[in-house]
Amino acid sequence: MNKSISVLIAFLSSSLILVYFFPMWSINLEAPQYPEGLGMKIWINKLSGDINTINGLNHYIGMKKIEADSIPELKYMPVFLGVIIVMGLIAAFLRKKWFFTAWVLMFALLGIIAGFDFYKWEYDYGHNLNPHAAIKVPGMSYQPPLFGSKQLLNFTANSYPDISGFIIFIVGGVSVLVVLYLFIFKREKSIQLH
Amino acid sequence: MKTKKHMFKAIGFILLFASLVTLNTACGHKKNNQQAGGVDKDAASKVYVAPGKYDEFYLFTSGGFSGQMGVYGLPSGRLLKVIPVFSQNPENGYGYSEESKPMLMTSHGFIPWDDSHHPEFSMSNGTPDGKWIFINGNNTPRVARINLKTFKTDEIIELPSSAGNHSSPFCTENTEYVVAGTRFSIPPTNADVSIKSYKQNFKGMISFIKVDPTDGKMDLSFQIEAPPFNWDLSHSGKGPSHDWSFFSCYNTEEAHTLLEVNASQNDKDFILAVNWKKAEEYLAQGKAKVMKNSYYRNRWIEKTHSATSEEIKEVKVLNPKDCPGMLYLIPCPKSPHGCDVDPTGEYIVGGGKLATVIPVYGFSKMVKAIESKKFDGDFEGIPIIKYEEVMAGEVQKPGLGPLHTEFDGKGYAYTSMFLSSEIVKWKIGTWEVVDRAPTYYSIGHLCIPGGDSKSPWGKYIVALNKITKDRYLPTGPELTQSAQLYSIEGDKMKLLLDFPTIGEPHYAQACPAELLTKDQTKFYKIEDNQNPFVTKAEKDTKAERKGTEVHIYMTSIRSHFKPDNIEGVKVGDIVYFHVTNLEQDWDVPHGFTIKGSTNGELLIMPGETMTLKWEPKKEGIFPFYCTDFCSALHQEMQGYVRVSAAKSTVPISFSLGDEAAK
Missing domain, CATH: 2.60.40.420 (Cupredoxins -  blue copper proteins)
Structure with a gap:
């Protein structure tokens, strides 16, 4: 690994620090009565936006209250991310291909687990409803989409990454490209040298 | 002979019939003309505010004998809210809930009603600042302050030694004071005396209410024991006339019965000029006597969502005899009503209900006349300035029954004519009438957004009418109240819209919507x-x-x-x-x-x-x-x-x- 790759890895991993300062995911609800929309932002360690209003509306369909305290991931995730950042900086320092590759795999694995976990929460909120709810539509569940838009009764739910989400995708994507570069391009180069 | 007589009779009958038909068609024609000719074809598009869009201006009208304040959008004339002020409002519990009952406490106990006349924006540098709007309670004399973030009545202060709080509540240039002159003169502290002892025992108290610039809290700073005239309307000075407030009056005859006749005898009544800076000096010198009295001050406290009510038992009163240079009387023809100051603060316009001219006074002329003592005697020690010395001009043949004047900021003044039922536009400086527009019917006050301030938004004028008659679908003997909107962008006033209002729209204030929309409370935390x-x-x-x-x-x-x-x-x-x-x-x-x-x-x-x-x-x-x-x-x-x-x-x-x- 040459110096410029090392600097790039240090830059990529340290840019993940920004994830602590911006929301990762944004769920926006639109309805005739809410032309301005109701928003919920998911951060690495908290939730923000019109949570109370959304909870107030959700009680009609018997959805559980969305509360930061009941989601332990919001406590673990900041620590995991911290570990990723530190390991990334170590990879940049060590300049070992195998260490960096392991880091990328770990980062990707964490991303996949987080995405699956997010889906599980959405499924839980959308399906695990109070049987005594005021509004019960047979066969209807209220799981918001993981990515994209979906009509849920009078609400259109839009779920898209926010600033930190994009940062994670970009860092992840570039990291994978770097690994590919190291394994394919570099190898060809070394063959040529022989 | 007999046939001849018959023939004459027949001809006479035909002539009579013909003339009746002609008269009838003429009248019908006139009516059609007024309706078609009075309104341009594009008027509808000028007042159309598309669904979901906002009006350009807020209009606040007095609710008259409803005791409340109406809020409308302009140019649409749509009613947006009735702000409960002096009357109980079953619609939202104002005056019924335990928290709001104290707002309607007075020295006469709980009062569920009043008669509100004049809304007035708080001003900074002579321009509406969007913080508060004040309105007077005429019957049980009070002044209310409404918060323009919440559109709720935040404070009501009662005025002692007053009755018929009519020349109120008009702000000084930076809302240092809100002024209030009593329409009915009464004995101070309201002693039990013979009505016939009017001249000896009655006084026309003028109140100066101090307003805290940060939170708007009102405090009755001092009163002036003025002569027992009927203090009718007022406006405060601005720019050069910053230190002064002006009050019109009628009944300088000091009549106490059949005022219709007895108070219309003098050829000229007065506009009173009050130097409130001078009054402050006398107050600081301790010239005021402390008068025992009882009046209430009620405040709404937002953080507790409830009102408190307190009785105040003293007020400082300045006697003009102890305070030379504080008051001057300016002769004004025939029972003046309106008393309006132009945007520059130089001209004071009087509106004499029974006068044939509109007198305009020059502030600089007044100052000069006072300096050179151009007086025409005095009234109980208050100098009367010579009319010719202070008069800047007279608008000749303006129409009948001039009442109130507002300004467009482009050099023109607009005076309402009650009797001839029209708005008359005239030029400041040349005093010539340049346009007139009929109103339907019998206009009282009129309102241009910011039209009594230093910087009017001279796009529209609103006529606040006293009589509605045939303008709307009839609703039995009791008809809707009404206002009319005119465009004043061009040389000619153009009628755009009639719109019904809550009763009764005396005066109104209007301002650009952004002044208030930017800082609205949406809910309480x-x-x-x-x-x-x-x-x-x-x-x-x-x-x-x-x-x-x-x-x-x-x-x-x-x-x-x-x-x-x-x-x-x-x-x-x-x-x-x-x-x-x-x-x-x-x-x-x-x-x-x-x-x-x-x-x-x-x-x-x-x-x-x-x-x-x-x-x-x-x-x-x-x-x-x-x-x-x-x-x-x-x-x-x-x-x-x-x-x-x-x-x-x-x-x-x-x-x-x-x-x-x-």
Whole structure:
């Protein structure tokens, strides 16, 4: 690994620090009565936006209250991310291909687990409803989409990454490209040298 | 002979018939002309505000004998809100809820009504600043201050030694003071004297209310014991005339009966010029005497969502005899009404109801006349300035019954003519009439957005009419009140729109919408609610007995009250429902009332606590419910109170849903 790759890895991993300062995911609800929309932002360690209003509306369909305290991931995730950042900086320092590759795999694995976990929460909120709810539509569940838009009764739910989400995708994507570069391009180069 | 007579008769009859037909068609023609000719074809598009779009201006009109204030959008003329001020308002519980009752306390006790005439924006540098709007209570003399973030009445102050608070509430250039002159002169402290002793015992008190620039709190700073005239209208100076306030008056004859005749005898009455800076000096020198009196000041406190009421027992009074140079009288033809100051602060326009000219006074001429003592005697020691010395010009043949004048900021003045029912536009400086537009009918005040300030937004003029007659679909003998909107952008005034108003639109104020929309309160934060009876979470709801009082701490959130089943109330109890709306979103009020409530309802804004007092008179089951259609399950938002006999032993209990009653 040459110096410029090392600097790039240090830059990529340290840019993940920004994830602590911006929301990762944004769920926006639109309805005739809410032309301005109701928003919920998911951060690495908290939730923000019109949570109370959304909870107030959700009680009609018997959805559980969305509360930061009941989601332990919001406590673990900041620590995991911290570990990723530190390991990334170590990879940049060590300049070992195998260490960096392991880091990328770990980062990707964490991303996949987080995405699956997010889906599980959405499924839980959308399906695990109070049987005594005021509004019960047979066969209807209220799981918001993981990515994209979906009509849920009078609400259109839009779920898209926010600033930190994009940062994670970009860092992840570039990291994978770097690994590919190291394994394919570099190898060809070394063959040529022989 | 006989046939000849018959022939004459027949010809006469035909002529009479013909003339009647001609007259009839002429009249009909005239009416058609007025309707078609008075309004341009494009008028509709000029007042059309598309659904979902906002009006360009806010218009605040007095509610007259409703005691309230109307809020409209311009140019559409759509009614947006009636702000309860001096009258109880069953629609939202103002004056009915325990929290708001103190707002209507006076030295005469609780008063459910008044007659409101003149809205006036708070001013900074002579321009509406969008903080507050003041309005007078005419009957039981009071001044109210309305908060323009919440559109709620924040304060009402009573005025002692006054009766018919008409020349009020007009602000000085930076809202240092709101002024208030009494229309009826009465004996100070309202002593029991013979009405015939008017000249000796009656006084025309003029009040100066200080306004705190940060929070708007009002304080009756001082009063001036002016002569016993009828102080009619007022406006304060600006720019060069910053230190002065001007009051028109009638009844300089000092009549106390049949004023219609007896107060219309003098050829000239007066405009009183008050140097309030001078008054402040005399006040600082201790020239004021402290008069014992009783008046109330009621304040709404937003953080507790409730009002407090206090009685004040003293007021400082300045006697003009002790204060030379504070007051001057300016002769004004025939029972003046309006008293308006132009945007530069140089010209003061008087409107004499019975006068044939509109007199305009020059402030700089007044100062010069005072310096060179160009006086024409005095009234009880108050110098009367010579008319010719202070007169800057007279608008000749303006029409009949000039009342009030507003300004467009482009060098023109607009005067309302009550008798000839028209608005007359004239040029400041040349005093020539340049345009006139009929009003339907009998205009009183008129209003240009910012038209009494230093910087008018001279796009529209609103005529506030006294008579409506045939302008709308009839509604029995009692017709709607009405206003009319005219464009004043071009050389000619153009009638755009008639719109009905709440009664009665005396004066009005208007300002660009952005001045107020940028800082509106959308709801109250529940964590900031310091009402002593607040319930901030459902788990804290309860019902408590204290002797014969029962306090129910209730919450409302879509779509239930907690608790909604209450037992243990007895006949003879006094029940207080302290209802907190737990919602924290825009436009989600909840209402509350109970069957047989003799006390109106509550309309509770998100984050607010309101209390309804209820005295059940008989046993039984009493349903309560939410009165504001709040949600899909609004109809389900209901509950029951069980009322038992006075001697019953049913304990207080309360519950919601399946939980055990507590």
